[in-house]
Amino acid sequence: MPRAILLILDSVGIGGAPDAAAYGDAGADTVGHIAEACAAGKGGQAELRSGPLAVPNLDALGLGAAVKLSTGRLPPGLSATPRAGLFGVGREVSKGKDTPSGHWEIAGVPVPFEWGYFPKTVPAFPDEMIAAICAEAGLPGILGNAHASGTEVIEQYGEESIRTGKPICYTSVDSVFQIAAHEGHFGLQRLYDLCEIVFRHTAPLNIGRVIARPFLGETAGAFKRTGNRRDFAISPPEPTLLDRLKGEGRQVFAIGKISDIFAGHGVTHKIKASGLTALYDATLETLDMMPDGALVMTNFVDFDSEYGHRRDVPGYAAALEYFDSRLPEVIARLRHDDLLVLTADHGNDPTWTGTDHTREQVPILVFSPALAKGEIGIRPSLADIGEGIAHWLGIAPGRHGKSFLSGLAAAE
Ligand SMILES: O=P(O)(O)O[C@H]1O[C@H](CO)[C@@H](O)[C@H]1O
Numbered sequence: 001m002p003r004a005i006l007l008i009l010d011s012v013g014i015g016g017a018p019d020a021a022a023y024g025d026a027g028a029d030t031v032g033h034i035a036e037a038c039a040a041g042k043g044g045q046a047e048l049r050s051g052p053l054a055v056p057n058l059d060a061l062g063l064g065a066a067v068k069l070s071t072g073r074l075p076p077g078l079s080a081t082p083r084a085g086l087f088g089v090g091r092e093v094s095k096g097k098d099t100p101s102g103h104w105e106i107a108g109v110p111v112p113f114e115w116g117y118f119p120k121t122v123p124a125f126p127d128e129m130i131a132a133i134c135a136e137a138g139l140p141g142i143l144g145n146a147h148a149s150g151t152e153v154i155e156q157y158g159e160e161s162i163r164t165g166k167p168i169c170y171t172s173v174d175s176v177f178q179i180a181a182h183e184g185h186f187g188l189q190r191l192y193d194l195c196e197i198v199f200r201h202t203a204p205l206n207i208g209r210v211i212a213r214p215f216l217g218e219t220a221g222a223f224k225r226t227g228n229r230r231d232f233a234i235s236p237p238e239p240t241l242l243d244r245l246k247g248e249g250r251q252v253f254a255i256g257k258i259s260d261i262f263a264g265h266g267v268t269h270k271i272k273a274s275g276l277t278a279l280y281d282a283t284l285e286t287l288d289m290m291p292d293g294a295l296v297m298t299n300f301v302d303f304d305s306e307y308g309h310r311r312d313v314p315g316y317a318a319a320l321e322y323f324d325s326r327l328p329e330v331i332a333r334l335r336h337d338d339l340l341v342l343t344a345d346h347g348n349d350p351t352w353t354g355t356d357h358t359r360e361q362v363p364i365l366v367f368s369p370a371l372a373k374g375e376i377g378i379r380p381s382l383a384d385i386g387e388g389i390a391h392w393l394g395i396a397p398g399r400h401g402k403s404f405l406s407g408l409a410a411a412e
Pocket residue numbers: 099148149150151171172173174175176178211213305309
C-alpha cells in the first residue's frame with residue numbers, strides 16, 4: 001500500500017498570485033527574487049554562501065518550471081525543463097496569507113470565513129481585553145501592544161520585560177496574538193499557561209493563533225528566541241485530509257509545527273523538532289518506520305521565521321540550498337509506490353518591503369518512482385494537493401478541490 005510524504009517549505013512562494021495587488025504584494029516572488037539577488041551577487045555573506053542560487057534537486061523536480069509557469073519568468077540559475085516528477089502551481093482560495101490558511105487548504109479545507117485582525121494602531125489590542133487577561137493571569141501589565149517584528153520587539157523590550165515581569169505582546173498583518181517572554185525569568189510553562197488564557201479571549205474574535213515566543217539571554221544584544229515556540233490555534237472548520245486519514249485507521253505523522261497548526265486534529269503521532277536539520281532528521285526517521293497507507297507531513301518553518309520575516313536574502317538562499325542538499329536522502333528512502341509532495345503555504349519575499357508574508361502562488365512538486373514526468377498546471381485551489389494525496393492513498397475524495405492526479409497515467 002502506498003505512503004505519502006508532504007513537505008511544506010514554509011513561505012517558499014513563487015509569485016504570480018492574481019489577487020496579490022489587493023494585499024500590496026503585486027510583483028512579490030520569493031524564489032524568483034532570491035534567485036535574482038543571488039545571480040546579481042547580492043545573495044552572499046562571505047561565511048554563509050555566494051554565487052547563483054544552487055538548488056539542483058528541487059530544480060530537477062520542476063522548481064524553475066513552476067516559477068516560470070507562475071510568473072512567466074525563469075529565475076536565473078534554474079531550469080525550465082524538469083527531469084522527473086510532476087510540477088505545477090498552487091493558487092490559494094482562502095483570503096488569509098497566513099500559515100493556518102495555507103496548511104488547511106493544502107489539507108483540503110479552504111478557509112470559508114474572515115479571520116479577525118488587530119488594527120495597526122498603538123495600542124493594537126482592545127483595552128478591556130488586556131485588562132481582563134492581566135487580571136486573570138496576575139500580570140502587572142504588558143509591553144509592546146503593537147504590530148511588530150518578533151526579533152526587534154525582544155531587542156526593544158526584552159530587558160524591561162525581565163525587570164518588570166510584563167510579557168511582550170504584539171501582532172502582525174496575520175491573525176495572531178504573539179507573546180514573547182523570557183524562558184527563565186518569566187518561565188516557559190507560565191508563558192504557555194498565559195497563552196491558553198489569552199486564547200480563550202481571542203478565539204471568539206476569530207483570531208487564528210496565540211503564539212508563545214520564548215527567548216533567552218540577559219541583555220538587548222544577546223536575546224535569542226528558542227525552539228520552544230508553541231502555537232495555540234483555532235481548529236480547522238471541517239475535517240481535513242488528516243482527519244479523513246485518521247478516520248480510516250491510517251497513521252498520520254505530524255512533524256514540527258504541523259500538529260499545532262491543526263490544533264492536534266487528525267494527528268496520530270506528534271513529533272517535535274526545531275531547525276531545518278532536526279526537521280529533516282525527524283522526517284527521515286519517520287520515513288524509515290512509517291507503515292503502509294500512512295502520511296507524514298513536515299513544516300519547515302525556518303524559511304519563514306528565520307529568513308523571510310527577517311528579510312535576510314543570503315540566509316534564505318542558504319536555507320534553500322541546505323534543504324535542496326538533503327532532498328536526495330528523502331528520495332533514496334522512497335518505496336516504489338510512495339508519493340513525495342513539496343509545496344508551500346504562502347510567500348514571504350525577503351526583498352519585499354515590511355516584514356510580513358506576501359500573497360503568492362506556491363510550487364507543487366510531486367515525485368514517485370511510480371509516476372511519469374508531467375505537468376499539472378496552475379491549480380485553482382491548494383485543496384487539489386490534499387485531494388491528490390487522498391487519491392494516491394486510496395481514500396474517498398473530500399468536499400473541495402480536485403486531485404492533481406486525475407487523468408494522469410502511472411509510469412509502470
Ligand atoms: O516577527 P515574528 O515574531 O517572527 O512573527 C511572524 O510570525 C508570525 C507567525 O508566523 C507571523 O504572523 C509573523 O508576524
